[in-house]
Amino acid sequence: MKEIVIISGKGGTGKTSLTAAFAVLGGSDVVVADCDVDAADMHLLMNPDFDYTEDFYSGELAFIEQSDCIRCGKCKDVCRFDAINIKLNRFFIDPLSCEGCGYCARICPAHCIRNKERLAGQWFISNIKTGSFMVHARLGIGAENSGKLVAKVKNEAKEIALEERKDFILVDGSPGIGCPVVSSLSGASFVVLVTEPTVSGLHDLKRVYELVKKFNIKAGCIINKADINPVKCAEIAQYLAEEGIVHLADLPYDESFTKAMTQGQTIVEYDHGFLKDLVTDSWEKVKRLVCEE
Amino acid sequence: MINRKPLKIAIASGKGGTGKTTLSTNLAAYIAEQQEVVLVDLDVEEPNSGLFFNGELIHEEPNLKMIPQWDESKCTLCGICRKVCNFHAVIQLGPTIVVFPQLCHSCYACSELCPENALPMIPKSTGTLKDFRSGNLHFIESRMDVGEEQAVPAISKTKNYAAGKYGNANFTIYDSPPGTSCPVIEAVKDVDFVILITEPTPFGLHDLRLAVETVRALKKPFGVVINRYGIGNDEVIEYCTEEDIPILAKIANSRKIAGLYSSGKLIYNEVPEVKTALQEILDHCLKMMEGEHK
Amino acid sequence: MKIAFTSSGTTWESIIDPRFGRTEYIVMYDEESQELSVVDNSSVKNEAHGAGTATSQRIFELQPDVLITGNGPGDNASAALKHIKMKILVNAHDLTLRQAYEQYKNGELKEQ
Structure with missing residues (x-):
């Protein structure tokens, strides 16, 4: 079983959109893990049934047992996050400000503060339209994605893939370069980088590829909307060559991607011409490269 | 206006x-x-x-953010700092206390709960x-x-x-x-x-x-x-x-x-x-x- | 020599866990006594952040001479492991512990 991560x-x-297209092309061989939990949109294209739902806890949060509180205010003195408010002469934790460091609980002379696990959101297992499965999640307001949540989503997908004897796990990776993306990459067999030929596109591509390199993972890159800036595009292509990243495809700027999305479809279901061919060809290349590994 | x-x-x-x-x-x-x-x-x-x-x-x-800095000369290796850090930003490897500035949330717990004052907080640039x-x-x-x-x-x-x-x-x-x-x-x-x-x-x-x-x-x-x-x-x-x-x-x-x-x-x-x-x-x-x- | 593996299971036939910080188990093999011992690392699953340093602390306490893992530790874990006198061998994912051990003996694993 191989794990392909798209970032x-x-x-x-x-x-x-591309991850979803690959999931459709891979069909029943592919279990999907949506780890882009901050903007979890992929389900909109996969027709999921939310078959199984579970609450997800991540990080900690202080809680004051009011009946035992002696109102000494020591907790408020030590809190560096202004997370302890006084209302009607009572001390309360502001959950949006509390970082869960546990300092207040450790010094409370009445032992009436303890850290609870913080409810961060929910995660799901769904049957999807490809005849396979998808593991995905939804965060509550103010809740943060974490390495833990990404690891959870990926692990569940992996277990399903093993039980159901699927060949591939396809991971829609987290954005940025922090802990969640580290967790997305960890354990990957192959990485697909998706970028666009803009100043910020290239800048961010380089930053994230530093991580990929560190983990010794082979990578390929798709330049999307390649024709909006041929100069930048050439610059990216050169960077890929220098770094030994496989240049998988250049996709044109085309409104069909959006039109497909408005119908809840991926590009390979909507288009039957060269866009479909380009994306299909990329997927075949990715599969070949992964199996060479 | x-x-x-x-x-x-x-x-x-x-x-x-x-x-x-x-x-x-x-x-x-x-x-x-x-x-x-x-x-x-x-x-x-x-x-x-x-x-x-x-x-x-x-x-x-x-x-700047404030992070603890280990003062080896004062430390008795009691291990309290590592136990109070909820973020695994302070660990103890044998006779050495190692601080990970990027994981530190600047809560001051390790620093203020250290009985020997061996982890004073110092400013560190984060960007x-x-x-x-x-x-x-x-x-x-x-x-x-x-x-x-x-x-x-x-x-x-x-x-x-x-x-x-x-x-x-x-x-x-x-x-x-x-x-x-x-x-x-x-x-x-x-x-x-x-x-x-x-x-x-x-x-x-x-x-x-x-x-x-x-x-x-x-x-x-x-x-x-x-x-x-x-x-x-x-x-x-x-x-x-x-x-x-x-x-x-x-x-x-x-x-x-x-x-x-x-x-x-x-x-x-x-x-x-x-x-x-x-x-x-x-x-x-x-x-x-x-x-x-x- | 004591060899540590990041492992998804508890036997010689288990597959190497490619992850360092969030590895399910740490399996130790003592070449002298020829014994395999297992440390459950699943508590680290509950850490939102800092999994790498938490696992490093654990590895340190086990005092292995060699660590065999998959992708390799991230930045923070690497910094922690520098304090341990230990050889780190990576890219052993998809192998069983037994295969990884054989490759190590034949000098086929890549050093980080």
């Missing part, structure tokens, strides 16, 4:  | 890549043609607004704040160093710097980080008005709903700008109508805009419709403030 560094490059 | 209180606006979006930076930079440059404006890029992980201006750097300073000027426009950005994870303290410091130095400017515009998590809340919590920018697509609508939930939870007045109008479908407009959310402007989809953006250029002078849209947004903000005054 982009920057938002809006078409990463999720 | 006289005697009104300075207006602070955040430009935010649920999802990345919807045109947040395009709108922030163009709106700021457009206002700066007439009056003083401060643009603050709070997307401290990936600040990109600066790519669109050629300003003069007038000030630069490190963003750089830069203050640029170009005519009427002040542009401030903070960039976190690679590997730093805590955006919230950097955001809060950048806001304080802007307010301290340019608090009297008529307009302050925050270019917010994407998403709906803590960094966005930090960026949006003290503004007068939020502009949510979205695309008329199913992804755009889905993320707009989440952003609306967040802004409503913070009880902020807000409006929507639809970018790349003309692609996709009408569901965003229907949603805004149903929810009684004002649509401030629609920016038409155009390859020309995409091309200008890709090479780091401002758009409104080349595309007249964008200028009209910016004026509409500005009018709405001004009208709203007059309303507040009455």
Whole structure:
């Protein structure tokens, strides 16, 4: 079983649309894991049934047992996050400000503060239209994606893939370069980088590829909307060559991607011409490269 | 325009890549043609607004956070520091205490609970704040160093710097980080008005709903700008109508805009419709403030 | 020599866990006594952040001479492991512990 992770560094490059297209092309061989939990949109194209739902806890949050509180205010003195408010002479934790460091609980003389696990959102297993499965998640307001949540989503997908004897796990990776993306990459067999030929696109591509390199993972790159800036595009292509990243495809700027999306479809279901061919060809290349590994 | 209180606006979006930076930079440059404006890029992980201006750097300073520093001479290796750190930012490897600055949340627990005072807190740079000027426009950005994870303290410091130095400017515009998590809340919590920018697509609508939930939870007045109008479908407009959310402007989809953006250029002078849209947004903000005054 | 593996299971036939910080188990093989012992690392699953340093702390306490893993530790974990006198061998994912051990003996594994 091979794990393919798709990342982009920057938002809006078409990463999720492409991941969904690959999932459709891979069909029942592919279990999908949506780890782009901050903007979990992929389900909109996969027709999921939310078959199984579970609450997800991540990080900690202080909680004051009011009946035991002696109102000494020591907790408020030590809190560096202004997370302890006084209302009607009572001390309360502001959940949006609390970082869960646990300092207040450790010094409370009445032992009435303890850290609870923080409810961060929910995660799901769905049957999807490809005849396979998808593991995905939804965060609550103010909740943060974390390495833990990404690891959870990926692990569930992996277990399903093993039980159901699927060949591939396709991971829609987290954005940025922080802990969640580290967790997205960890364990990957191959990485597909999706970028666009803009100043910020190239900048973010380089930052995220530093991570990929560190983990010794082989990578390929798709330049989306390649024709909006041929100069930048050439610059990216040169960067790929220098770094030994496989240049998988240049996709044109085409409104069909959006039109497909409005119908809840991926490009390979909507288009029957060269766009479909380009994306199909990329997927075949990715599969070949992964199996060479 | 006289005697009104300075207006602070955040430009935010649920999802990345919807045109947040395009709108922030163009709106700021457009206002700066007439009056003083401060643009603050709070997307401290990936600040990109600066790519669109050629300003003069007038000030630069490190963003500092407090972290513990091990004083080997005082340490008795009792292990309390490691046990009290909920973030595994302090570990004990045999006779050595190792601190991981990037994991540290600056809670001070290890430092203050150390019986020997062997972990004093010291400032450490986590990135750089830069203050640029170009005519009427002040542009401030903070960039976190690679590997730093805590955006919230950097955001809060950048806001304080802007307010301290340019608090009297008529307009302050925050270019917010994407998403709906803590960094966005930090960026949006003290503004007068939020502009949510979205695309008329199913992804755009889905993320707009989440952003609306967040802004409503913070009880902020807000409006929507639809970018790349003309692609996709009408569901965003229907949603805004149903929810009684004002649509401030629609920016038409155009390859020309995409091309200008890709090479780091401002758009409104080349595309007249964008200028009209910016004026509409500005009018709405001004009208709203007059309303507040009455 | 004591050899540590990041492992998804508890036997010689288990597959190497490619992840360092969030590895399910740390399996130790003592070449002298020829014994295999297992440390459950699943508590680290509950850490939102800092999995790498938490696992490093654990590895340190086990005092292995060699660590065999998959992708390799991230930045923070690497910094922690520098304090341990230990050889780190990577790219052993998809192998069973037994295969990884054989490759190590034949000098086929890549050093980080």
